[in-house]
Amino acid sequence: MRTFENIIRDRGSKYAVSGALCTSESDAKTLIKALMRKKKFAKATHNSWAVLTASGPVKNDDGEAGAGMVILRMLEREGLNNHLIVVTRWFGGKHLGGDRFRHIQEAVRIYLAEIGP
Template structure:
């Protein structure tokens, strides 16, 4: 997990993930993350994964963000792995910058796992 990697106008971002071969395993990783009280209170836990060739994703209210994560996983050829971008909303709308932050968070994660 890479926590507090981006801060913009009060919003804060973290990124995490791990191996998952099924939707259930992806759900277990998300549940484990949410057991941490701070992450349970996050505004969005957006995630995506390519599991045995099937693309799965959830915006968790951050419209369009999971599609960006999914595209980056496809480009990195990272399968059977879930990536979760967490955002704590800071009170000011970020507009298109929120997508730039999702991209930066996923890049940080991929670099951290050697991709």
């Protein structure tokens, strides 16, 4: 799994984005467990993720309501199948309101730019 840390900071919150090839929901859960073995990610406030598999879309907000759908829509627009993307947020103490969705989108854009076409 490729991870890009400290890509966005806002009002104390920090973001990272990770991803890997993934062909099923069980693969996604295995990859998430592997990411969570890193203490830093296990202590994160949210690890929201999504993946488009042959059997359909799978997403998880991990408490960040709507985050999984934002990631899923971006995967659909890019036509990126069988690739898990996880956006991690460490809450900084101040609510971000709608800005949190812009940060999730930017994190996914950063990841997509890094992995290339």
